Amino acid sequence: MTVGSTSELMSVRHLSQTFAAPVWPWRKSEGVIALDDVSFAIARGEVVGLVGESGSGKTTVGRIIVRLQEPTSGQVIYQGRNISTLKRSELAGYRRAVQMVFQNPFASLNPRRRIGDLVRDPLEIHRIGDPTTRNQRVREMFRLVGLADHLVDRYPHELSSGQRQRVGIARSLAAAPSLIVADEPVSALDVSVQAQVLNLFVRLRAELDLTVLFISHDLRVVRFLCDRIIVLYLGRVMEAGSRDDLLTRPTHPYTKALIASVPSSRPGEVITGDIAQMPPNRAGCVFAPRCRLRAALNDPQRCVTERPELRLLPDDRTVACHFAELGSGSDS
Numbered sequence: 001m002t003v004g005s006t007s008e009l010m011s012v013r014h015l016s017q018t019f020a021a022p023v024w025p026w027r028k029s030e031g032v033i034a035l036d037d038v039s040f041a042i043a044r045g046e047v048v049g050l051v052g053e054s055g056s057g058k059t060t061v062g063r064i065i066v067r068l069q070e071p072t073s074g075q076v077i078y079q080g081r082n083i084s085t086l087k088r089s090e091l092a093g094y095r096r097a098v099q100m101v102f103q104n105p106f107a108s109l110n111p112r113r114r115i116g117d118l119v120r121d122p123l124e125i126h127r128i129g130d131p132t133t134r135n136q137r138v139r140e141m142f143r144l145v146g147l148a149d150h151l152v153d154r155y156p157h158e159l160s161s162g163q164r165q166r167v168g169i170a171r172s173l174a175a176a177p178s179l180i181v182a183d184e185p186v187s188a189l190d191v192s193v194q195a196q197v198l199n200l201f202v203r204l205r206a207e208l209d210l211t212v213l214f215i216s217h218d219l220r221v222v223r224f225l226c227d228r229i230i231v232l233y234l235g236r237v238m239e240a241g242s243r244d245d246l247l248t249r250p251t252h253p254y255t256k257a258l259i260a261s262v263p264s265s266r267p268g269e270v271i272t273g274d275i276a277q278m279p280p281n282r283a284g285c286v287f288a289p290r291c292r293l294r295a296a297l298n299d300p301q302r303c304v305t306e307r308p309e310l311r312l313l314p315d316d317r318t319v320a321c322h323f324a325e326l327g328s329g330s331d332s
Helices: 058-065 088-097 115-125 131-144 149-153 161-173 191-208 219-225 243-248 253-261 292-296
Strands: 008-019 032-043 047-051 073-078 098-101 179-183 211-216 228-233 236-242
Touching (some): 032 058, 032 073, 032 211, 032 236, 047 219, 058 179, 058 211, 088 098, 098 161, 115 131, 115 149, 115 161, 131 149, 131 161, 161 191, 191 211, 191 219, 219 243, 228 243, 228 253, 236 243, 236 253, 253 292
Parallel strands (some): 047 211, 047 228, 098 179
Antiparallel strands (some): 228 236
């Protein structure tokens, strides 16, 4: 989807985020670059997967979208408005419309409060309904996510991990948001519970016409749930396209390596090195030190001296690789 389309709900434009690093008297530091000119858009009713290894910047994108962090530069545009320019009264409406489901359901729930009160909080904060209506809404949310009514007075520690995550989802849905940012919502759960929560997302999407940014490192999860996938590596978008195109005919060497790393995929190409131990060359391609295609092409200098810009391919996907066409259809 292109920025500016009529069905667009939100767009991220040239988003960059640099975190300050310790400054030592004998060494200058430019900080840690978490995001580097990230752009994408989300259409109404769409589920977009944002994938990449830990440390790629996925969670930072989500936290900026819900305004838990302010970006170093760039914009988040929601329904035509730059969210950084919203007045206080407008910001309250934005926070109601854009909700987040956090990765760790236990850490995101106050252990000293009953889960019914936790789900009721968004209704009270945004002054939605009277006390009776709010109580009815809480029980409606419980039924919607598959929680029994009698659990309303329980505390988080009295629930299973899957039930706690359902509470987190119910809380995010209570104020009827337009967009859900789901940050690794199943990564802390057992495999069987993961399936239950993913099926819940599928059902909720069908019933509520949800728009979701689904952040995950697991391609099996995004294959099941998402319409479109954006691949992030060290703060840059490597490739973006429809789920079927990207997963069945990957173009970028990093996307290919991610897919090959999934246990159910055929063995062969795997990513070498560690994202945390390989400082990127920001002047060129950040994936160059680990790229098998670059090695197969005898290390072209262009990979380390010229930044590959995101460009549109004939099949309507975008890729940031100078030599993507040379690697198409191969295991390079």
